[in-house]
Amino acid sequence: xxxxxxxxxxxxxxxxxxxxxxxxxxxxxxxxxxxxxxxxxxxxxxxxxxxxxxxxxxxxxxxxxxxxxxxxxxxxxxxxxxxxxxxxxxxxxxxxxxxxxxxxxxxxxxxxxxxxxxxxxxxxxxxxxxxxxxxxxxxxxxxxxxxxxxxxxxxxxxxxxxxxxxxxxxxxxxxxxxxxxxxxxxxxxxxxxxxxxxxxxxxxxxxxxxxxxxxxxxxxxxxxxxxxxxxxxxxxxxxxxxxxxxxxxxxxxxxxxxxxxxxxxxxxxxxxxxxxxxxxxxxxxxxxxxxxxxxxxxxxxxxxxxxxxxxxxxxxxxxxxxxxxxxxxxxxxxxxxxxxxxxxxxxxxxxxxxxxxxxxxxxxxxxxxxxxxxxxxxxxxxxxxxxxxxxxxxxxxxxxxxxxxxxxxxxxxxxxxxxxxxxxxxxxxxxxxxxxxxxxxxxxxxxxxxxxxxxxxxxxxxxxxxxxxxxxxxxxxxxxxxxxxxxxxxxxxxxxxxxxxxxxxxxxxxxxxxx
Amino acid sequence: xxxxxxxxxxxxxxxxxxxxxxxxxxxxxxxxxxxxxxxxxxxxxxxxxxxxxxxxxxxxxxxxxxxxxxxxxxxxxxxxxxxxxxxxxxxxxxxxxxxxxxxxxxxxxxxxxxxxxxxxxxxxxxxxxxxxxxxxxxxxxxxxxxxxxx
Numbered sequence: 001x002x003x004x005x006x007x008x009x010x011x012x013x014x015x016x017x018x019x020x021x022x023x024x025x026x027x028x029x030x031x032x033x034x035x036x037x038x039x040x041x042x043x044x045x046x047x048x049x050x051x052x053x054x055x056x057x058x059x060x061x062x063x064x065x066x067x068x069x070x071x072x073x074x075x076x077x078x079x080x081x082x083x084x085x086x087x088x089x090x091x092x093x094x095x096x097x098x099x100x101x102x103x104x105x106x107x108x109x110x111x112x113x114x115x116x117x118x119x120x121x122x123x124x125x126x127x128x129x130x131x132x133x134x135x136x137x138x139x140x141x142x143x144x145x146x147x148x149x150x151x152x153x154x155x156x157x158x159x160x161x162x163x164x165x166x167x168x169x170x171x172x173x174x175x176x177x178x179x180x181x182x183x184x185x186x187x188x189x190x191x192x193x194x195x196x197x198x199x200x201x202x203x204x205x206x207x208x209x210x211x212x213x214x215x216x217x218x219x220x221x222x223x224x225x226x227x228x229x230x231x232x233x234x235x236x237x238x239x240x241x242x243x244x245x246x247x248x249x250x251x252x253x254x255x256x257x258x259x260x261x262x263x264x265x266x267x268x269x270x271x272x273x274x275x276x277x278x279x280x281x282x283x284x285x286x287x288x289x290x291x292x293x294x295x296x297x298x299x300x301x302x303x304x305x306x307x308x309x310x311x312x313x314x315x316x317x318x319x320x321x322x323x324x325x326x327x328x329x330x331x332x333x334x335x336x337x338x339x340x341x342x343x344x345x346x347x348x349x350x351x352x353x354x355x356x357x358x359x360x361x362x363x364x365x366x367x368x369x370x371x372x373x374x375x376x377x378x379x380x381x382x383x384x385x386x387x388x389x390x391x392x393x394x395x396x397x398x399x400x401x402x403x404x405x406x407x408x409x410x411x412x413x414x415x416x417x418x419x420x421x422x423x424x425x426x427x428x429x430x431x432x433x434x435x436x437x438x439x440x441x442x443x444x445x446x447x448x449x450x451x452x453x454x455x456x457x458x459x460x461x462x463x464x465x466x467x468x469x470x471x472x473x474x475x476x477x478x479x480x481x482x483x484x485x486x487x488x489x490x491x492x493x494x495x496x497x498x499x500x501x502x503x504x505x506x507x508x509x510x511x512x513x514x515x
Numbered sequence: 516x517x518x519x520x521x522x523x524x525x526x527x528x529x530x531x532x533x534x535x536x537x538x539x540x541x542x543x544x545x546x547x548x549x550x551x552x553x554x555x556x557x558x559x560x561x562x563x564x565x566x567x568x569x570x571x572x573x574x575x576x577x578x579x580x581x582x583x584x585x586x587x588x589x590x591x592x593x594x595x596x597x598x599x600x601x602x603x604x605x606x607x608x609x610x611x612x613x614x615x616x617x618x619x620x621x622x623x624x625x626x627x628x629x630x631x632x633x634x635x636x637x638x639x640x641x642x643x644x645x646x647x648x649x650x651x652x653x654x655x656x657x658x659x660x661x662x663x664x665x
Contacts, residue, residue, distance in 0.1 A: 187599050267580055
């Protein structure tokens with residue numbers, strides 16, 4: 001009898017709640033019972049609330065078991081785990097799980113499905129097919145496909161990717177670069193991480209396509225240091241790709257050279273801002289550069305550089321494989337395609353949900369998320385990271401669309417959605433926004449560097465009931481100054497969460513200091 | 516992880532690993548902190564010489580990044596996430612609890628997002644992430660770390 005394949009994710013969330021221990025327990029239990037199993041370490045399907053989520057291959061179906069602990073393993077074997085036997089933790093075939101069925105997995109389709117570090121598995125799932133197709137199409141047609149797709153930067157700014165690539169392709173320079181922004185500093189976001197841990201070769205292929213399209217022979221990945229497991233997975237994938245000739249000079253005799261260097265950040269939030277990231281890649285302090293010049297003209301080491309977020313890049317191979325029109329056919333208005341929304345915080349079923357734009361917050365939080373984890377009423381939702389607006393419950397029907405969000409003074413950013421129940425003290429969260437800005441400001445511009453500290457002080461006075469009205473007006477004025485006069489989004493958008501609290505949850509300022 | 520001064524030879528080896536390229540300063544410091552825990556003034560001096568940078572330049576970079584500690588940490592570094600998603604799941608209480616457990620062996624640091632937001636509150640002990648951490652689980656993690664000694 002051949003070994004039964006059991007998938008146990010090696011992905012930060014799964015490992016953080018015991019996936020490695022489950023893998024060890026399965027191997028030990030199988031050995032004791034003289035059964036042959038083959039452990040496969042895949043990435044995450046994004047259903048973080050079910051982690052550790054393991055799957056057993058039985059009669060060509062993958063039977064899932066959720067929230068498995070090492071202590072469950074003996075009883076799972078007793079229940080006939082290897083034949084997909086009945087057990088409290090059994091969820092049924094993975095492709096029948098509600099959470100996954102309704103998703104539109106354009107970018108994350110390989111995550112969870114494949115063994116993350118197996119080049120063979122990657123190749124068996126269309127790996128490097130888009131790169132080879134790109135070589136047949138030629139750079140112009142590749143850029144045209146990206147432009148047609150309407151893909152916009154998924155890091156948060158939403159800039160059209162096709163225009164960025166065109167600018168770099170047209171720039172006259174011997175050396176150009178692809179800089180992949182994997183700094184994912186926005187709190188409440190983890191889609192880059194899930195992609196890199198679940199489909200690292202997919203990112204490598206995406207960067208190579210970008211390099212081919214714009215004429216860049218070198219790529220950098222700037223990965224945040226808070227992701228050590230990602231670093232190890234990505235490092236091994238890069239090595240495997242190099243050894244197999246998918247990176248390096250004259251890749252697969254195509255005449256195309258492309259290499260990738262993996263850099264680590266060092267705990268600075270601002271380094272997720274593209275110009276600060278370039279400074280950091282050059283070995284310097286992550287201080288924001290004034291724009292212009294745009295990085296597409298003068299980027300890394302002064303050379304034309306494509307700076308794209310992980311998810312932006314990872315959306316590319318399917319655009320090449322299936323065509324830009326297909327991608328543009330999803331979504332609403334000028335928000336084309338899909339976004340990997342990350343639902344977290346006080347929510348029952350937190351995780352990653354890739355859907356076409358136009359889905360509402362309510363669908364994501366109630367249908368997917370299952371409401372608050374505490375069971376208490378929802379009070380607020382922060383969308384788009386630490387610089388994102390706090391939305392009250394009555395705005396949950398807003399469709400996720402860049403423009404619709406801009407219309408209500410909010411932003412989608414990198415797609416993080418953090419849920420709070422009615423115990424949240426919004427005044428404290430407004431203070432936290434200023435505190436975070438004070439902590440992370442690069443210090444180059446005054447409104448951000450000093451405004452954030454003054455903002456904390458003003459909010460403290462309001463919370464302490466000191467001259468409420470006057471301080472309210474002062475805080476609004478400070479928000480105007482920061483928004484209008486800061487160099488980058490750090491100082492420029494910190495007012496978003498603060499203003500939204502003033503607008504929707506003003507009563508929390510009167511609640512006084514929390515204990 | 517040493518509590519004492521960092522071996523100049525070891526630093527030299529790290530610099531060579533990056534071909535003494537000044538643009539690799541951040542990466543060199545990342546490696547030094549990973550392997551030695553912190554950056555001393557001697558190290559700053561040595562790096563400035565080796566990379567042909569001014570001491571002020573190196574010092575500026577060291578001061579800029581949160582990860583580059585300028586004091587030796589304890590044997591174990593415990594990062595407790597204090598960002599919004601973990602706050603919504605009660606991380607305030609966990610942070611207070613964590614600080615009550617700090618001693619010479621255990622350094623508690625704040626971190627603003629470990630990207631484990633759907634399994635909060637999140638903690639990292641010596642580069643390993645843990646999710647759904649309550650005070651009880653926190654104590655068990657610390658006990659295990661102390662036992663392993665690293």
